[in-house]
Each structure stands twice: as C-alpha cells, then as structure tokens.
Amino acid sequence: MVTFAQTVRIDLAYKGTGFRGFAENPDVRTVGGELRKALEQILGEPVELTVAGRTDAGVHAMGQVVSFRSSSPRLDCERLRVALNGMCSADIRIQAVTPVADDFNARFSATERMYHYYILNSPLADPLRGDIEWHIPEPLDVDAMSRAARLFLGEHDFTSFCRRPKGQLEQPLVRNILSSRWVPQTQQRIQFEIAANAFCHQMVRSLTGFCVAVGLGKLEPEAFEAVIEAKSRAAAPPIAPPHGLTLKHVTYGEPSEQDQ
Numbered sequence: 001m002v003t004f005a006q007t008v009r010i011d012l013a014y015k016g017t018g019f020r021g022f023a024e025n026p027d028v029r030t031v032g033g034e035l036r037k038a039l040e041q042i043l044g045e046p047v048e049l050t051v052a053g054r055t056d057a058g059v060h061a062m063g064q065v066v067s068f069r070s071s072s073p074r075l076d077c078e079r080l081r082v083a084l085n086g087m088c089s090a091d092i093r094i095q096a097v098t099p100v101a102d103d104f105n106a107r108f109s110a111t112e113r114m115y116h117y118y119i120l121n122s123p124l125a126d127p128l129r130g131d132i133e134w135h136i137p138e139p140l141d142v143d144a145m146s147r148a149a150r151l152f153l154g155e156h157d158f159t160s161f162c163r164r165p166k167g168q169l170e171q172p173l174v175r176n177i178l179s180s181r182w183v184p185q186t187q188q189r190i191q192f193e194i195a196a197n198a199f200c201h202q203m204v205r206s207l208t209g210f211c212v213a214v215g216l217g218k219l220e221p222e223a224f225e226a227v228i229e230a231k232s233r234a235a236a237p238p239i240a241p242p243h244g245l246t247l248k249h250v251t252y253g254e255p256s257e258q259d260q
Contacts, residue, residue, distance in 0.1 A: 006075060009100045010035075010066040010084075015091040017131045017243065021057045022064075031055070031092060035066065038087040042080060043072035052106045052250040053113055056202070058242035060132060063114075063249040067106035104252075112178060112251035115204045117192040118185075118244045119212075133189070134244035140215035142190055145182050148214045148221035149192070152180040152207060159231040161207055162200030173200050182211070193248075206233075208240035 012035070020028040024036070032049055039047045052065040081097040088094070103109075118133040120126055125135040155176045162173050179195045192208055210227070213219045219237065227235045 005069050005071045005102075007067060007069055007100050007102050007104050008075070008077065008080075009096075009098045009104060009106065010068075010094060011096040011098075012064050012066065012092060012094050013062045014060065014064065014093070015132070016055060016058050016060045018089075018091055019057065021059070022051055022053075022055045022061075031061075031064075032066075034088055034092060035084070038084055039068070039080075041087070042083050043070055043074050045070065045072045050106045052110050053199075053247045055245075055247055056242050058131075059245045059247070060243075061247040064247055065106045065110070065250045065252075067100070067104055106250075109252050110198075110250050111253060112195050112197060113199060113247065114179075114193065114195040114249045114251075115199070116246050116248045117194075117204065117208045117240060118246070119190050119192070120188060121190060122188040131243050132246070134241055136212065138216055140190070140212065141217065142182055142184065142215065144217075144221055145190075145211040145215040148211050148224060149180040149182055149194070149207075151221060151224045152177045152194070156228055157231065158200055158203055158228070160227045160233055160236045161203050161210070163202040163233070164200075175199060175203070180207075202239055205239040205242065205245060206236055208244075209237050212240065213237035 014031050018029065019031050022031045024030050024033040032051065036047050036049055047068050047070065050067045055061055077097040077099055081094050084094045120133045120135045121140045123137050155174060157174050159173045164171065164173065176197045177194065179193065181193055183191045183193055185191050192211065194204055194207065210224065214221050
C-alpha cells in the first residue's frame with residue numbers, strides 16, 4: 001500500500017503510425033493521452049506525465065521513458081504494468097514500471113537520447129514495412145552520407161536544422177552530438193544512428209534530410225558548415241518524413257563517448 005507520493009518510471013515502446021505524436025492534443029489520438037487515461041483509470045487519481053522525448057506524429061519508439069508522481073493506494077508497479085498492457089491498444093507496450101528516486105525526471109534527468117532512422121534504398125518499396133522506413137528509389141552514396149554524418153559530431157548551433165518552438169524566439173538551439181553514423185543493414189537497407197544530450201524539434205529528421213541530399217549528389221558533405229552558419233531553416237534541404245524515425249534509447253547517468 002502506498003501512503004506517500006512516489007515517483008514512478010515507465011519504459012515503453014510504441015508504433016507511432018496511428019498516433020498524432022506523444023503529446024496530448026484535443027480531439028486527436030496521442031500516445032500520452034491514451035497512457036494518461038489508462039493510468040488515471042487504474043490509479044483513481046489525476047496523473048501528470050513527463051516524457052523523455054516528445055515524438056511527432058508518425059514517429060515510433062523502442063525505448064521511450066515517462067515519469068509521474070502518484071500517491072494512490074492502488075499503486076503496485078508490476079500489477080500496473082500488466083494492467084496498462086491490458087488497457088492500452090496493441091501499438092503501445094509497457095516494458096517496465098519502476099519506483100525511482102523523488103528527483104528523477106524522465107526529461108531533465110536524461111543525459112543522452114539515441115534515434116535511429118531507417119531507409120530502404122531500392123527500386124521498389126516494401127509494402128510490409130512502408131510505415132516504418134523511408135523508401136528512396138534513387139541510388140544513394142552511403143560513403144558520402146557517412147562523411148556528412150561525421151561532421152555533425154560535437155557542439156553546434158542547430159538553428160538551421162530545427163523547428164523553433166512557438167513564442168520562444170530567444171531559446172538557444174545549441175546541442176552536443178555524441179555519435180552520428182550510417183550503418184548498412186542489408187544491401188538495400190541503411191540505418192542512421194545519432195545520439196545527443198538533447199535534440200531540437202525535427203532536428204533528427206532535418207539532419208537525415210541533409211544526409212540524403214548529400215547521398216543523392218545534391219550537396220557536398222562540407223556544405224554542413226555553411227548551413228550551420230546561415231542559422232536559417234531555408235538554408236537546409238527538406239526534412240525526412242516522420243515514419244522512418246524511431247526513438248531507440250534514453251540514457252540516464254554517464255553518456256557514451258563521442259565517436260572518433
């Protein structure tokens with residue numbers, strides 16, 4: 001029985017195809033909205049969720065983390081995990097529910113977030129995986145894309161590669177990229193792996209779009225510096241579509257070392 005306020009961590013995965021993102025919005029289906037409603041029904045109290053990464057509409061997650069505070073006497077973490085998986089739709093799965101220290105915050109305690117972006121580079125799309133990968137029929141120069149990805153490493157002002165939050169014109173958009181690389185999965189499938197202390201809105205998709213422009217021969221990898229210096233979204237190529245993006249993992253504690 002819980003008689004005091006307990007901070008709780010939820011680890012979850014979801015397929016974002018049928019959701020309008022994580023954050024709640026009126027009259028649309030969101031991951032956060034569905035999860036909160038299920039929690040409140042089980043616990044019998046209002047719940048306020050904090051999320052590690054506010055994924056956009058169509059974006060997926062394998063390692064999302066949510067935290068909340070509860071003083072409900074109904075709180076039993078293992079029973080809550082089972083109940084949530086019974087109440088939430090099949091495209092959300094709760095991997096773990098854990099009591100954590102009072103100062104834990106899914107967003108602000110995170111030291112690293114890793115995203116993967118999946119591309120199918122073949123003449124024909126795969127109808128079975130079309131909602132989790134970007135199909136590009138034109139041949140891509142993956143070596144050039146890898147050179148571009150290495151230039152992302154370190155601390156930069158990513159104003160050109162971000163969608164600035166409304167009403168926050170002065171918010172700094174400097175981020176530290178800890179790892180960035182393209183990894184061939186098969187002869188036709190490639191995967192962009194990128195990790196940072198934090199990401200700006202649409203930043204991973206914008207960096208993916210830059211790499212694809214390089215891979216198609218529309219830009220040289222070294223154009224990254226000029227785009228960064230422009231501090232304008234107009235200087236960057238079109239962003240990648242959301243459905244190829246997955247939040248892979250969130251780290252709490254020491255982040256990984258930079259790739260060399």
